[in-house]
Amino acid sequence: MNTVRLRHLAQINPPTPAFDRLADDDELTFIPMESVWPDNRLDISQRRRKSTVATGYTRFQDGDVLIPKITPTFEAGRAVLIRGLLSGVGTGTTELHVVRTGPGIDARFLLHSVNTHSFLKLGTAEMYGVAGQQRVPDSFLRNLAVQLPPLAEQRRIADFLDTETARIDKLIGLRKVQEEILAEKSYSSVSEALVPGTLAQPMGNWPWTWLPETTKDRPLVRLGYVCRLQNGLTVDGKRDVSGDVVTRPYLRVANVQAGNVALHTVTEITVPRHVADQSTLRPNDVLMTEGGDLDKLGRGAIWRGEIAGCLHQNHVFALRPEPDKLFGEYLALMTQTVHGRSYFESTGTKTTNLASTNSSKILSFPIPLPTVAVQRVLTRQAQEALDAVKGVSQHLSRQRIVLAERRQALITAAVTGQFDVSTASGRNVTDGVNA
Incomplete structure (x- = not known):
């Protein structure tokens, strides 16, 4: 088995004359980074006119091997052998290296070669740039030693x-x-x-059309009657950091997940002591976010006091149930039901696939309320x-x-x-x- 540098077997980021031959109004395939996945997950359905992608994009053609250059996509092994392009030509994200094989190497063999553990490890070691924006240089591909059988x-x-x-x-x-089926099962x-x-038995009564008929031992009660809402602190450059101030950790929207609180990255903030006192979390608070993905809006998570003196920003609400009327764990789980999801999706303010709610809508959330023991x-x-x-x-x-x-x-x-x-x-x- 011979060892040959890839530059002797293939062109790295070559020109694509077939693109130049297209008319400005001709359509061709467009591939953003989120569409670059191996096997049948590769999405080549998007189209663009040549005139709209004539500059600022990577060009390729059928038979090319596309290798993501940026972290963490490179490390994920998302290289693809491209086929089935409209007119045989495509453009896409500039975060792709294009490798066009010559007669001495099979394109499918090359694709498998760039999905080996050793290739990904070597490429990761050659990355350059700042954290989060590191890229594999084309010189790494040109100098790559390929073990080449006949x-x-x-x-x-x-x-x-x-x-x-x-x-x-x-x-x-x-x-x-x-x-995915199990996730729906738990839901x-x-x-x-x-x-x-x-x-199975929604009543269809406006405005909560999904709710079944409630019984006397589970009356429907608006959350505001049995729960207090604490607003968080506003995080901006205008806050006063003089006088009696304290530095405390605080939770952001990214920390509050559906059913849990992620604490791997918790930021600190310096604020006046009286401001901190107004936004300090207590154990058993139920945390909810003001906005986010539509299918996650209104999800509750229990704060168990993992970090002493922790604050929360104004886009995270802290709900404090009255102990003799509402069990915090019950409320947190209620936000994960069909009822909770339907309520917040129907009352939220939507933009594309994002949505937001507010304190008034949260406090108006109607929940079936049996005794605390139940x-x-x-x-x-x-x-x-x-x-x-x-x-x-x-x-x-x-x-x-x-x-x-x-x-x-x-x-x-x-x-x-x-x-x-x-x-x-x-x-x-x-x-x-x-x-």
Whole structure:
């Protein structure tokens, strides 16, 4: 097996004469970075007129291998062999390297070569730029040493890997579908536990058309009657930082997730002590965000006092239930039901796929309110169902990770000649992971 520099086997970021031959009004394929995914996840459905993409974009043609250059897309192994472009030509994000193979290397073999662990590790080590904006230089690709078997062997390896990686990708896809089904299962389980009949017997009465008929032991009560809302502090450059001030950690919108609080990045802020006192979180507060993705709006998470003296910004609301009327865990789970999702989506202010709410709408949230003792029982039942689903989901997620690791290991072993693909079947690739 010979070792050859890639620049002797392929053109790196070459010109594309086929693009120049198109008329200004001709349409061609346009590929933004979010559309660059391997296998059937590659999206080549977008179109642009040549005149709108004549400058400032990367050009390529059918048969080219596209390699993302920027972190973290490069490390994710999202290189693709492009086919099926409109008129055989495309443009896209400038964050792509284009490799056009010559007669000495099979394009599919090259694609598998740039998905090996060693290639990704070497490329990551060659990145330059500031954190979060690091890129792989084209000099790395030009000087890349490729272990090159004869062309016929390259094609046998590519045929083998195409078949085996497709099989593994199918298993990974099935696991992902199963995880999505489980997520819906947990959603429906919590909904039925806290608001029975939501999925099967909605009354259709305006304005809460999704709600079933409530019973006397579960009256519908607006949140403001049983809960106080604390606003957060405004974070801007105009705040007074003189006199009696304190420096405290504070939570941003990014910290408040559906059902949990993410504490891996918590920022600090210096504010007057009296301002801090007005925005200090207490254990068992229910946190909700003012805005975000439409399908996450209104999700509640319990603050358990993980950080002493922690504050929250004004885009995060802290709800403080009256202990003898409302159990905080019950409220947090209620925001994850069909009722909670429907209420906040229907009352939120929407822009494209983003939405926002406000304190008035939160305090107007109508919730079925049994006694606190019953709330605790229902919360425990719903949480047990969530935990059971979470356990299965974590198992499926681990299987996906194992499959992805074995996929890359198989590619590396085949491309580097660690076994003879003509006698291999790939049967052992997914041992221990049932379909």
